[in-house]
Structure formats: C-alpha cells, structure tokens
Amino acid sequence: MVNERPAEITSEDWEKTPATVQEYIAKQAAELQDAQERLGQNSQNSSRPPSSDTPAQKEQKTEKKKKPNKRKPGGQPGHPGHKRELKPIEEVDEVVPVKPEKCGHCGEGLTGEDADPHRHQVTEIPPIKPTVTEYQVHTLCCEECGGKTRAELPPGVPSRAFGPRLQSIVSMASGVYRMSRRQVEQMMDDFFKVKLSLGTVQNLEKDTTSALVEPVEEAKAYVKEQNRANIDETSWKQGSDKGWLWVMATQWVVVFVIRLSRGSKVAKELLGEQFKGVVNSDRYSAYNWLPVTLRQLCWLI
Secondary structure, three states, rough: OOOOOOOOOOHHHHHHHOOOHHHHHHHHHHHHHHHHHHHHOOOOOOOOHHHHHHHHHHHHHHHHOOOOOOOOOOOOOOOOOOOOOOHHHOOOOOOOEEEEEEEOOOEEEEEOOOOOOOOOOOOOOOOOOOOOOOOOOOEEEEEOOOOEOOOOOOOOOOOOOOHHHHHHHHHHOOOOOOOHHHHHHHHHHHHOOOOOHHHHHHHHHHHHHHHHHHHHHHHHHHOOOEEEEEEEEEEEEEEEEEEEEEEEOOOOOOEEEEOOOHHHHHHHHHHHOOOOOOEEEOOOHOOOOOOOHEEEEEEOO
C-alpha cells in the first residue's frame, strides 16, 4: 500500500518511518481533511438545508451579498430629474403677484408686468376647526288627547355624537394605518381638537365594521361568479398570533380577508368550492383541490 506523505513531514523523516506508522499517519491525515471539508460545508456549497448553517456561515453569506456601493448619494449622471408639477392656474386658490419695487442694479423705481413670471406654489392645509351641529329635538303635547310626541332626527343624522367623516378617519387610522387606539385618540386631539375616549374609538370601529358588512358580502359573492381570478396569500401579524392576508383579485373587484389559517379552507371560502373560472395561483398546496383544467400557474421569470 502506498501512503501519501503529509506535507508537514520531510522526505528523509518519512523514509525512516515504519510502513505501519506511515499507513496510520496517512489514514489520520485523510480523516482530518474529510472533517475539515465537512466543516466548511453550508447550504451554498452542498445539499444541506439553510437551517443547518451556523451563525458565522449565515453572517458570511450576508456579507457576500452586500456589494460595496461606489455610487455617490443622490441622482446619478444622466438620470432624469423629478420635481413637483405645478397645478394649473385655474386650480390655484389664490394668486399673489410679487414685483420688485426698485432696480437691483441702479436703484431706479420699477413698473410694468412680466409676461412670463416665475411661478412658485405653496400647498398648505388650512386650520381645521370641527363643525358642531346641534339638533334640538322637541317633544310636543297633543291638545286633543294630551299625548306627548318627540320628533325623530332627520334622515342621515347619526344617533351617536360623531359624523361619518370623523368616523371614517378614526377607522382608517386604526385599520388601514394600523395605529393603536391610544394613538388615534391622541391624533384626533392634536390635529382636529376633537377629544375622544378609548371606548369611543372602539365604538366607532364597530360602527364602521357593521356598515361594511353588506358591501363586503356583495364583493365576495361577485368575485365567485367571475371567469378569471388571481389568488395569493402572505403572512400577516394579527395581534400576538401569526395570521395570513389573503387576496382574490378579479378584473373589477378585489377581496381581502385576514385569517389565522393558510389552509385550503380559506381558498375555498374565497373562490367557492364550485368556482367555474380559471384561477391563477402559485404552486402552493392549498390550491391543489382545483381541477388542473381550471388552474393557471404563475410564470416565474
């Protein structure tokens, strides 16, 4: 058996080493090399899964991805500039002519008009003062029978103390913009000088939810009747739980739902188990119940 000499041992010393020792040393060197190669393996250079990478390997992989950026901050040469477009003059609320009174060179008084003056527009939000409307509801006594009748509020007047626009701002802030109720309470006071309690914020949210039940159900029914639909889902934090934001998009209507499940039951809820159109989705198994003839897979480019 021919044993390879380790690089650390000179040829003279190797020749003086007994054959059995040479074999043992060569075997140990081979095992050491194999162990070093296995230690150097990661998910990038082997079939090992990414979860098996050590923290040092993960950090090294991240550093490799970060390429030094030699570009200077800001717009690059040749890049078209972007600036705010001026509103048409007919959409401007007020025009203030600004003219120089004296010549900047000799001090002589100036008169006349500039046919093409420089236009500088400033957009501002006017001071916001909530309007308060008081409805004095009278109770009148009948002269014939003595019965008392109290008037009803006019159609469209809320039974609560806040109108629909204020309610929509509160609901958008807590729902779409994901502000806490305490933040909404503070915002309404800071921006609009409207004082709300945390309980009022919650009640306004509930009123909005109730008002949206009917149109949301109409939208869900509409998308189930379409001949084409796109469906997908993504993770969504729901309080302390991990939820999923599902979306079903058709040509005219899009439906979003938040569920704590990523299973096929939610896909069936959105599409309906008897959906007759073509569904465009990814390869996620939650859609495998759909007939192959009615399923279009996403094209990954």
